[in-house]
Amino acid sequence: MPDTARSTSSSHPHPPRVAALIGPYSSGKTSLLESLLCATGRIHRKGTIRDHNTVGDNNPQSRTREMSTELTCVQTSYLGEEWHFIDCPGSVDFAQDAREAAMICDVAIVVIDCDPGRVMTVAPILKFLDRNRIPHLVFINKTDHAGIRLRDNIDALQSISERPLVLREIPIREADGNDETITGFVDIVSERAYQYLEGQPSKLITMPSNLKSREGEAREGLLETLADFDDNLLEQILEDQTPAPDTIYDNLQQDLAKDLIVPVFFGSAEQDHGIVRLLKSLRHEAPSSDVCAHRLGIDPDDSQTVLQVFKTVHLSHAGRFCFARVLSGQVKNGDVFGGDKVSGLCSVIADKHEKLERGVTGAIVGLPRTEHLRTGTLIGTDGLMDNLWPDPLPPLYETGLEVTKPGDDVKLTEALRHLCEQDRSLGFGHHESTGQLILSGQGDIHLQCALAQLRDHYHLEIATTPVLTGYQETIRRLSSARGRYKKQTGGHGQFGDAAIELRPQGRGDGFEFSEHIVGGAIPRQYISAVEKGVRDGLRSGSLGFPVVDVAVKLVDGSFHAVDSSDQAFQMAGRIAITEALKVAGPVLLEPVDHCTISIPSDFTSKAQRLVSTRRGQILGFNAKDGWQGWDEIEVQMPTSETADMVTELRSLTQGTGFFTRRYSHMQELTGKQADMVVSQHAIDGK
Numbered sequence: 001m002p003d004t005a006r007s008t009s010s011s012h013p014h015p016p017r018v019a020a021l022i023g024p025y026s027s028g029k030t031s032l033l034e035s036l037l038c039a040t041g042r043i044h045r046k047g048t049i050r051d052h053n054t055v056g057d058n059n060p061q062s063r064t065r066e067m068s069t070e071l072t073c074v075q076t077s078y079l080g081e082e083w084h085f086i087d088c089p090g091s092v093d094f095a096q097d098a099r100e101a102a103m104i105c106d107v108a109i110v111v112i113d114c115d116p117g118r119v120m121t122v123a124p125i126l127k128f129l130d131r132n133r134i135p136h137l138v139f140i141n142k143t144d145h146a147g148i149r150l151r152d153n154i155d156a157l158q159s160i161s162e163r164p165l166v167l168r169e170i171p172i173r174e175a176d177g178n179d180e181t182i183t184g185f186v187d188i189v190s191e192r193a194y195q196y197l198e199g200q201p202s203k204l205i206t207m208p209s210n211l212k213s214r215e216g217e218a219r220e221g222l223l224e225t226l227a228d229f230d231d232n233l234l235e236q237i238l239e240d241q242t243p244a245p246d247t248i249y250d251n252l253q254q255d256l257a258k259d260l261i262v263p264v265f266f267g268s269a270e271q272d273h274g275i276v277r278l279l280k281s282l283r284h285e286a287p288s289s290d291v292c293a294h295r296l297g298i299d300p301d302d303s304q305t306v307l308q309v310f311k312t313v314h315l316s317h318a319g320r321f322c323f324a325r326v327l328s329g330q331v332k333n334g335d336v337f338g339g340d341k342v343s344g345l346c347s348v349i350a351d352k353h354e355k356l357e358r359g360v361t362g363a364i365v366g367l368p369r370t371e372h373l374r375t376g377t378l379i380g381t382d383g384l385m386d387n388l389w390p391d392p393l394p395p396l397y398e399t400g401l402e403v404t405k406p407g408d409d410v411k412l413t414e415a416l417r418h419l420c421e422q423d424r425s426l427g428f429g430h431h432e433s434t435g436q437l438i439l440s441g442q443g444d445i446h447l448q449c450a451l452a453q454l455r456d457h458y459h460l461e462i463a464t465t466p467v468l469t470g471y472q473e474t475i476r477r478l479s480s481a482r483g484r485y486k487k488q489t490g491g492h493g494q495f496g497d498a499a500i501e502l503r504p505q506g507r508g509d510g511f512e513f514s515e516h517i518v519g520g521a522i523p524r525q526y527i528s529a530v531e532k533g534v535r536d537g538l539r540s541g542s543l544g545f546p547v548v549d550v551a552v553k554l555v556d557g558s559f560h561a562v563d564s565s566d567q568a569f570q571m572a573g574r575i576a577i578t579e580a581l582k583v584a585g586p587v588l589l590e591p592v593d594h595c596t597i598s599i600p601s602d603f604t605s606k607a608q609r610l611v612s613t614r615r616g617q618i619l620g621f622n623a624k625d626g627w628q629g630w631d632e633i634e635v636q637m638p639t640s641e642t643a644d645m646v647t648e649l650r651s652l653t654q655g656t657g658f659f660t661r662r663y664s665h666m667q668e669l670t671g672k673q674a675d676m677v678v679s680q681h682a683i684d685g686k
């Protein structure tokens with residue numbers, strides 16, 4: 001295969017390096033992995049997505065959905081150097097896995113579709129890489145179609161990338177009917193031209209004469225960008241000197257390692273176009289693992305062995321199984337990390353685990369049966385270390401869960417704990433006010449995959465239920481009522497009599513109980529029983545919901561020397577409050593969330609419309625801090641409207657919009673909507 005980069009190869013091969021294939025949904029990451037593995041000899045025949053026989057996407061969920069739902073790590077070697085490629089899911093539903101993988105990689109290969117209309121979908125990924133200073137390059141995939149306009153893609157991409165893009169090659173085109181197809185490329189550092197050949201490596205050809213000026217222009221652009229970060233190079237350019245190729249390569253290597261530039265390549269994973277070009281650049285320019293180690297806050301020359309765990313799975317044959325990158329030293333069986341003694345160390349090649357004697361610095365290793373390690377753990381043989389690992393993505397979508405077989409609750413809790421360890425962006429818990437068991441995640445597909453795992457791996461039968469809203473009720477008017485409880489059934493009777501006044505309190509002021517009993521109308525020992533009865537009665541008001549923000553004053557009553565008891569006064573309190581509530585102007589309260597919606601500015605007006613159709617109130621909007629080209633809208637919106645908002649928000653914003661939410665306050669709900677809630681509640685309660 002022709003060497004499209006430097007012909008000199010380093011006399012000291014690099015220790016293992018890690019490249020994460022990351023990018024929007026369906027941009028071709030799994031196909032690119034297949035192509036890279038074939039080009040490096042790890043596999044001899046490429047599988048296809050259509051035939052469900054690719055190395056990546058090898059779990060049942062991925063195969064069925066024809067989309068990646070989890071990470072695939074594969075080890076290979078290229079020209080004597082070890083590489084670990086990680087195919088990351090592209091769907092926003094599985095973004096957590098992609099983020100964890102990006103954190104430990106030496107370079108992220110951002111794979112995008114060759115479609116300027118879809119470029120925006122990569123914006124959140126670029127933001128994540130930029131914010132965490134993760135070196136990355138772009139591979140524009142699917143350039144095998146006719147009529148491709150690379151320039152439009154690059155312009156659109158530059159408008160969302162904080163780092164300057166550096167074009168590494170330009171296309172050679174040939175007429176194809178009314179359109180043109182890309183038939184090769186010119187490497188603008190070596191200034192060599194290559195023609196793609198079907199099923200074979202690209203062929204070195206003479207540079208087409210009509211491309212010379214375009215190539216010169218592109219090269220000038222590349223040098224100018226590099227000179228922004230190197231004064232010597234700037235001087236050479238100003239003095240009209242031609243920099244030596246090694247100077248350019250050194251700049252490319254250093255600037256990528258410092259995450260100052262984003263080199264751009266193009267090709268076709270399906271046709272194997274541009275793959276060797278990409279591999280050669282990775283070989284020469286991707287930083288070593290010490291850059292990643294520094295980024296994660298450790299000294300790679302530390303005398304201890306240090307591991308960063310980036311993925312946890314639960315396997316039937318290996319218990320809790322952690323994927324970790326060795327950031328310093330060498331890991332071997334018998335080493336102790338915190339409370340965990342390494343045993344059964346293995347390499348990870350997709351779903352195959354092979355015994356490993358030692359994992360050297362830079363390598364990805366598998367650690368079976370761990371007790372204490374979790375995704376995000378940074379740990380050395382001397383113990384736990386401080387960590388710069390990002391927080392998990394906040395939940396955006398929810399469903400209610402119920403086991404259909406009685407007695408499965410404990411098993412379900414354990415299974416959910418496993419799933420949430422595997423994917424930190426999943427969560428579960430009982431709703432504070434409704435008590436409903438809620439599973440939360442990033443979107444509908446995310447939760448569907450979790451449910452499929454509960455069914456297939458944990459053999460649990462689960463029903464999903466709509467998320468209940470924690471409605472409450474309160475009152476508008478003062479009222480008063482008397483509750484008399486009297487039973488005479490021979491022998492000891494029951495007698496309690498309590499008169500109360502009920503008044504509304506301010507929103508959020510809660511419940512208050514006081515008494516103004518004079519002349520011993522109710523003996524003191526029964527007053528707390530009345531209060532208990534009142535509190536019981538407030539659990540379900542006249543609309544059927546818990547009553548809040550009311551004050552009750554016990555003002556009068558009577559008792560019987562023999563028949564009165566705690567129980568009788570509790571009943572009296574309960575009757576009194578039920579009667580008082582009926583005439584106090586009951587009103588429904590619904591919970592309201594404060595949401596911060598983040599969207600690229602192009603979509604701000606669409607997002608504002610979405611807020612108003614969902615009964616939201618816009619409190620203001622601003623440019624999103626540190627996110628050039630993005631806005632942030634502050635909103636108050638009923639909780640019942642936010643539960644599934646992400647689906648609509650994504651469809652309006654090419655999958656880029658997201659939000660955070662927190663409970664804000666309760667607000668009155670009246671009219672038709674309130675009537676619907678009350679009548680539905682009455683039906684459900686029956």
Ligand SMILES: Nc1nc2c(ncn2[C@@H]2O[C@H](COP(=O)(O)OP(=O)(O)OP(=O)(O)O)[C@@H](O)[C@H]2O)c(=O)[nH]1
Binds near residue numbers: 067145271
């Ligand atoms: N024409 C063309 N199609 C491609 C190319 N690469 C991938 N595809 C097709 O694009 C679709 C998605 O490819 P995948 O490799 O599964 O994409 P992905 O990025 O791994 O998908 P997710 O991980 O689910 O985000 C499949 O139908 C591929 O056959 C390419 O270079 N050219």
